Amino acid sequence: MTNLQRLWHRHSPQVFLGELLEKRWMEPVIPFTLTILVFVSFALLIPGFASASSLRQLSLSFAEQAMVAGAMAIAVLSGGIDLSVGAIFAMANFLTLYVYLVKDVPLPLVIALVVIFGAAVGAINGGLIAYGRTRPFLTTLVTLIVLRALYNKLTAAATDELASVAPDSPAWDFLGAGSVLGVPTNMAALIVVAVCAHFFLTRVRPGVHIMAVGSSRKAARHAGVNVKRTLFSAYVLSGALAALAGVFYAARQNSSGTDTGLGWEINALAAVVLGGISLAGGRGTIARAMMGAAIIFMLVSGLVRMGASGNITTALVGLILLVAVGFNVKWVKNKGKVQQKVYVVPSWVDFTPPPSIERGSGTPFAENDRLKGAEAIALGEIEGPEDIILDRNDHLYAVTRNGSIMRFLAPDYSRREEFARIGGRPLGMAFDRDENLICCVAGMGVYGVRPDRTVFKVTDRTNRTRTRLKDDSRLYLADDLDIAPDGRIYFSEATTRYELTDWALDGFEGRGNGRLICHDPATGQTRTILKNLTFPNGVCVSHDGKSVLWASTWLCQINRYWLEGPKAGTSEVLIDNLPGYCDNINRASDGSYWLALVGLRSPVYDLAMASPDFRIHMVKQIPPDEWLCPGINYGCIVKFDDHGTVLESLWDPGGQSHPTITSVREHKGWLYIGGLENNRIGRVRLPDADPQWNGWDSYWKGGADGTAA
Known part of the structure; x- marks a missing residue:
């Protein structure tokens, strides 16, 4: 049973479900x-309903109601509401009949005048709402x-005139009862309008801009969007x-009754909400409004054909609207929580007991005090130097959480400057x-900074x-990189399922969500060379340039991933079962490597990694600040060689x-230390290290063929 459980958790179908719910095109599935x-x-x-x-x-009757629903959708997407769409529709129906049949105005001009009338009413609504700052609900209700x-006054006054005329026009008949390629004219017009509206x-x-304003007026304003003009235009389009x-209804019905368009605004609103368009604005599509309109239309038509009274159908629409609004509000409020609970799928990770780290245990991991006396550089002047590096002129560079790369000038590093601001x-x-500083940027990809400080993009995508x-194909969390002798850049993407803000959730999954990319x-080509890796982090090209x-x-x-030799293109485990969570790897002057341990394992956390059910209950039921996490209150650096033998460790207990x-770099006899949560850069003397060795020369001070020295 245990093997079956491991297999289930490692290949859980819930991973597919979580990614399915994340897709934007899944939102209109309901x-x-x-x-x-x-x-x-x-x-x-x-019987005969589907004939x-x-x-x-049904399509003849549906087209106009769907257009009205589309009008409502535009207003709602802008963050408002337009309760006047039913009344505008009714007035347009009357004006079309009166101006065309009674006043004998040419049909194209009639259509233009009626649409302008609707736009003018929308302009009144939009002007009051956008520039007068009135409430959309009350404004459009008035x-x-x-x-x-x-409308009631005009129809009563013009009843006799409308009844005494009979249209005799092929264009009018085509508009009301014709077809285009077998599709009713009004339905064909609806398709064209819907496609154009979606494209728009x-x-x-x-x-x-309408969508942006609906999502957040404040953010749209800061992005340079003219919010007032955008709101105004949304209501003009709606009208x-x-x-x-x-117009189409008038051509099809040739009548103007007192109940024309009555309650259509409620049906349109129900269609919009039922289609999944957020009442808060900014989320949804015209296609969803069309689907919602189809649901409402078929329900009403079907119930009428089954003998239900008008009161019952009206009550049903009201009930649907009430339920849909309630679901809409709840879903918008809790969507993130629901998706997180479905999306996070812990895998089964088996650990064996790690080597002892107890002081005096005799293992190379035994705790010591070698980092306690580390010199502090830029104390309190830097925030989160996750990685650090030195150039061959001894200047020290550090990344910060505010999107900058800071440079501290040699020899004493007391002077600092912003070398580049990349963002992310x-x-x-x-x-x-060429001494360009190449950098992984979470959420953006890989970027470079030339010696003259100009920033350029290296890559932000890979093969899908x-x-x-x-x-x-988009790079979510490019983490660490190194450069091979032939100039190729190898970098890790820690996870393809989570953004930087949620990177810890990848740890709770323990799943192969990452990849190694070249x-x-x-x-100019970028391709994935290894995938399904469990949070690949530090990357370092070997001293001989034959592996990563x-x-x-x-x-x-x-x-180790082999670049050359009989194992080229394959990966193998070099060191297993480390006592801590490994981060960046960098070269040492004696041909070995330095490794940063970002946190320490504990028996409790190891046990939790072998219990996916425990971890999923923890994520679902416990606040994030109370989740069980690895111990990160220890500082440790490990040194190992090309054979995977751990040589020594340096500790800052507590x-x-x-x-x-997270980062350790050797440079001219010193070891420099960076950390994700640190407010300084550390430095300790290495008495046995080569005092002339530096990283750049290790990579690039070689022969003309580009091999490392």
Whole structure:
């Protein structure tokens, strides 16, 4: 049973489900499924409901209601609401009939005038809301009342005139009862309008601005969007679309009754909410509004054909609206929590007891005090130097959590300057042959800084895994890098499932979510060379340039990927079962390597890694600040050789000066220390180290063939 459990947790189908729910195109799945279920249900319950003639008649009646729902959707996506769409629709229906049939105005001009009328009413709404700062609900409600009263007055006065005329126009007949390629004219117009509206809201700047304003007016304003003008335009479009629906309705019905458009604003609002468009604005699509409109339309039509009264159908629509609004509010509020609980899928990780770290135990990991007297550089002047590096002029560089790379000038490092501001969260660094500083930036990819301080992009994408549902071509968490003698850049991406803000969740999963990637500057191509790695972190090209060492943080092991030789293209474990969680790896002057341990294992955490159910209950039921985490209050550096033999360790017990050590660099007889949570850079003397050795010369002071010295 245990083996089956391991297999289940390591290949859990919940991983697929979590990534499926993360896809944006999954959001309309619920309204789409409901649309299909409602249609199939009525097709089974009502004879002839799914026949060709019935479908044509349904599409004829549906088109105008869907346009009105689209008008409502535009207003809601902007962060407001337009309760006047039903009244605008009714007035447009009357004006079309009156101006065309009674006043005998040419049809194209009639259509233009009626649409302009709808846009003008929308402009009144938009002007009051955007520039007068009135409430959308109350403003459009007043417009609804005024227009409905005006409509009732006008229809009563023009009843005789409208009844005495009979249209005799092929264009009018085509508009109301014609077809385009077998599709009713109004339905064809709906398709065109929906496609154009989708393109407008997702590809055209004014439409994108509507979505941005709906998402956050403050953020949109800071991004340079004219919020008032955008809100104004949203209501103008809403009014124009509702009026266009009235034109098609007039051509199809040739009548203007007192109940025309009555309650359509409620149906439109129910359609929008049922389609999954957020009432808070900024989230949703026109396609969802169309699906919601289809659900409402089929429910009402189906119930009427089954003999239900108008009161019942109205009550049903109201009930649907109430439930949909409640679900919408709850889902928007708790979506992140729900997705996290489904998305986090812990795997089974077996650990054996690690080597002893007890002081005097005789192991190379035995605790000591060699880091306690470390000299502090830039104390209190730097925040989170996750990686550090020195150039061949002895200047010291450090990344910071605010997106900058700071440079501390030799010889005493008392002077500092901002070498470059990249943005994001800079992490691992390396110098190339031309002394460009290449840097991994979480959430952005790999960037470079030239000696003149100009910043350039190296790469932000790799090849996509075709067998995976999630598009992993974008770099999520580029972590550390190193450069081979031929100039190729090898870097780790710690996880493809989580962003920097949630990187700890990858640790709770213990799953192979990371990869090792190679970028070739000569061709500009980036490709993944190893995937399904468990939080690959530190990367270091071996002294002979024939392999790449990489650290698997959560598995507490060092691996080797061969670049040359009989094992080229394969990876193997070099050191396993380390007593701590490994981070960056860098060269030492004697041909060995330095490794930073960011945290220590504990028996309790090892036990938790072998219990996926425990970890998933912890993530679901306990606040994040109370989760069980590895011990990170110890500072430790380990030295190992090319054979995987651990040679020695340096400790700061209790992490008083250097907790969470993530980077260690040797330079001219000194060892420099950086840490993810540190407020300083440490430095300790290495009495047996080569006082002239430096990292850049180790890589690039070689022959013309580019091999390292």
